[in-house]
Amino acid sequence: MINIHLIAAARPNFMKVAPLYHELKKTDWANPMLVHTGQHYDHNMSDAILQDLKVPAPDFHLGVGSGSHAEQTGNVMIAYEKICLEHRPDWIVVVGDVNSTAACAMVGAKLWIPVVHLEAGLRSRDRSMPEEINRLVTDAIADVLWTPSADGDENLLAEGVSADKIDRIGNIMIDSFEMLHETIEASNSREDLGLSRGDYAMVTLHRPSNVDAAESLEPIVDALLGAARDLPVVFVAHPRTIKGLERFGLKDRLAAGKNIKLLEPLPYVQFMNLVVGARLVITDSGGLQEETTYLGIPCLTLRENTERPITVTMGTNKLVNAGTLDENLQAILTGDWPAGARPPLWDGKTAERAVAALKRRSES
Ligand code: UD1
Secondary structure (H helix, E strand, O other), X not given: OEEEEEEEOOHHHXXXXXHHHHHHHOOXXXXXXXXXXXXXXXXXXXXXXXXXXXXXXXXXXXXXXXXXXXXXXXXXHHHHHHHHHHOOOOEXXXXXXXXXXXXXXXXXXXXXXXXXXEOOOOOOOOOOOHHHHHHHHHHHHOOEEEEOOHHHHHHHHHOOOOHHXXXXXXXXXXXXXXXXXXXXXXXXXXXXXXXXXXXXXXXXXXXXXXXXXXXXXXXXXXXXXXXXXXXXXXXXXXXXXXXXXXXXXOHHHHHHOOOEEEEOOOOXXXXXXHHHOOOEEEEOOHHHHHHHHHHOOOEEEOOOOOOOOHXXXXXXXXXOOOOOHHHHHHHHHOOOOOOOOOOOOOOOOHHHHHHHHHHHHHHO
């Protein structure tokens, strides 16, 4: 049996490691071990999601918590290096683009432990985003690059990555969704909030560029209050966003909006029950851009760029800002919106392809 460390750190990572964990568990040659760096630690941002995804408690918990970028990255490196020196794995799989992704990839590369990057090759070309730095660093040093779509391969090849390091496996978030599809449909979270299917807008925001300054957050809050004149708005707010709303005195203004429900983070199943029933989604999340494209739900992304362009060219996503939100919302409500299509390999079978690819590589 070979030992494979799966690194999970922050909310969006859990949906990416879970399908791989389950698929590796089915084999007789691989022993998946979950390493939780502790970047996210609130129950609904971490343990509740792992429970929803039927993943057991992590084998290693680094308990790193919050901090500046350097603190968080450095603390993960220090803690994970100790684990690797004591329990050297045969492979390390890092996912996504959070600080822990780059940190653990660096630890592996320097200890000559082969590193796989799941969700490789995505590029926003916006280096003011911490995630873009994490993607560039991770892809430059990983030994194997698992991409979700053809644009990922193209970006890597253009940066000089050799083609034999790349395996296009598809979008693993869809595997998590499909694994829990029935449970998600059966969840009561929509009913509990008094919402009917297809009749409300779902909002999430957490990017520093949107929520860390009053100049960016205030116009967004006003645009959301405007949207709430047309349909109920459910805003599931990240801790960073709640802090911003409080700091800039915007929380009361938002909460006073008649048609707006401001909620704390939710576990995966309850959250996705709200997503599948939404008329539209307003977000700055990477994962939601993908999930809405898969589900054919219109998505307005409050960003200037996206590292997931296929959701715009093929799917239901459009980049907007606070000033253009309303006109796009009206277009959706009048039915003037592309139906979109599901990108190739976003089919719920990505973990199977990943495990087959890893088997080939570990045998060669
Ligand atoms: C991180 C990732 C981002 C990802 C997002 C998903 C990086 C650079 N950013 O951003 O790519 O899209 O996760 O949510 O890795 N906090 C809590 N409870 C928690 C976790 C955080 O209250 O469980 C608070 C922290 O105190 C901190 C803030 O939320 O003030 C931000 O947390 P942090 O992990 O630094 O980054 P995110 O904004 O969550």
